Amino acid sequence: MSFKINQEIACCGGKLLKLSHQSSETKTAMDVNIYLPKQYYEEGITLIPVIYYLSGLTCSPQNATEKAFWQVQADKYGFAIVFPDTSPRGEKVPDDPEKGWDFGLAAGFYVDATQEPYKTNYRMFSYVHEELPKELDSYFNKENTKIDFLDNVAITGHSMGGFGALSGYLKYYNRYKSCSAFAPIANPTNVPWGIKALSGYLGSDKELWAQYDPCSLVSEVDNTRQSTILIHCGTKDPFLKDQLKPEQLQEAVKNTSWEGKIDLKIVEGFDHSYFFISTFVPEHAEFHAKNLGLI
Numbered sequence: 001m002s003f004k005i006n007q008e009i010a011c012c013g014g015k016l017l018k019l020s021h022q023s024s025e026t027k028t029a030m031d032v033n034i035y036l037p038k039q040y041y042e043e044g045i046t047l048i049p050v051i052y053y054l055s056g057l058t059c060s061p062q063n064a065t066e067k068a069f070w071q072v073q074a075d076k077y078g079f080a081i082v083f084p085d086t087s088p089r090g091e092k093v094p095d096d097p098e099k100g101w102d103f104g105l106a107a108g109f110y111v112d113a114t115q116e117p118y119k120t121n122y123r124m125f126s127y128v129h130e131e132l133p134k135e136l137d138s139y140f141n142k143e144n145t146k147i148d149f150l151d152n153v154a155i156t157g158h159s160m161g162g163f164g165a166l167s168g169y170l171k172y173y174n175r176y177k178s179c180s181a182f183a184p185i186a187n188p189t190n191v192p193w194g195i196k197a198l199s200g201y202l203g204s205d206k207e208l209w210a211q212y213d214p215c216s217l218v219s220e221v222d223n224t225r226q227s228t229i230l231i232h233c234g235t236k237d238p239f240l241k242d243q244l245k246p247e248q249l250q251e252a253v254k255n256t257s258w259e260g261k262i263d264l265k266i267v268e269g270f271d272h273s274y275f276f277i278s279t280f281v282p283e284h285a286e287f288h289a290k291n292l293g294l295i
């Protein structure tokens with residue numbers, strides 16, 4: 001399958017491409033944005049690393065593309081950034097029967113559903129971590145390899161996407177060089193958003209839920225590289241106490257190889273919005289640039 005370029009937009013020193021493609025995982029067309037930094041267009045540049053940014057509930061690829069300001073940082077350090085969608089979409093894709101915004105369309109939770117009627121399309125875990133990187137690699141690196149979509153890669157995300165980044169990173173510890181998160185749902189098996197999504201997509205088997213929960217994964221994945229995970233949360237985030245629970249992750253890492261490796265920064269006065277995210281994107285960009293060997 002190939003990508004269709006819907007829009008190519010000059011942005012900062014590089015280009016923003018708005019793409020779509022047919023996914024064999026979700027069995028739908030999927031939108032994805034990618035920012036190619038100025039270094040992509042320069043001669044003699046070595047392989048460009050990639051950061052995957054997973055967005056939160058209600059988002060499409062456009063929210064972060066327009067409001068997080070990753071592009072400036074991508075040019076500064078020389079990485080590309082990929083903004084996948086948050087769920088399959090389309091008339092035939094089942095949505096939340098309650099019509100909530102925390103499940104179904106734009107709320108795929110980056111898991112592979114096992115339950116009817118979701119299991120055919122809601123395969124966001126395999127889509128984001130398997131299909132999409134491989135498809136991007138074969139599309140962009142046809143003639144010569146300029147962008148490293150598969151090996152020199154990092155992952156980050158916001159809220160539901162922060163959860164997706166943490167669980168994907170821990171399950172693919174040998175793939176992602178680094179992980180960070182903005183206001184992640186850190187303990188989804190223990191909060192209303194997570195319980196609704198995991199029971200809807202995965203059914204009642206809590207062992208299956210735990211296979212995606214960062215608070216369980218940290219005791220299963222050996223942090224052999226002694227990597228640090230960077231997390232920011234705002235004190236005025238209305239979801240901090242009931243939905244995000246970053247303190248549960250701090251608790252879960254005790255006596256594991258991740259103890260002391262969660263760099264959790266609770267920042268005074270910030271909320272859950274893209275004003276918060278864009279404020280701390282430069283710090284996350286520098287963190288990933290170091291881990292990707294760019295500085």
Ligand SMILES: N[C@@H](CCC(=O)N[C@@H](CSC=O)C(=O)NCC(=O)O)C(=O)O
Nearest residue numbers: 056057058059063101158159160161274
């Ligand atoms: N229903 C509200 C609020 C939804 C919201 O806050 N969504 C966040 C992610 S929440 C966790 O995953 C978000 O990123 N919204 C998009 C944005 O551009 O701010 C609403 O629909 O606004």
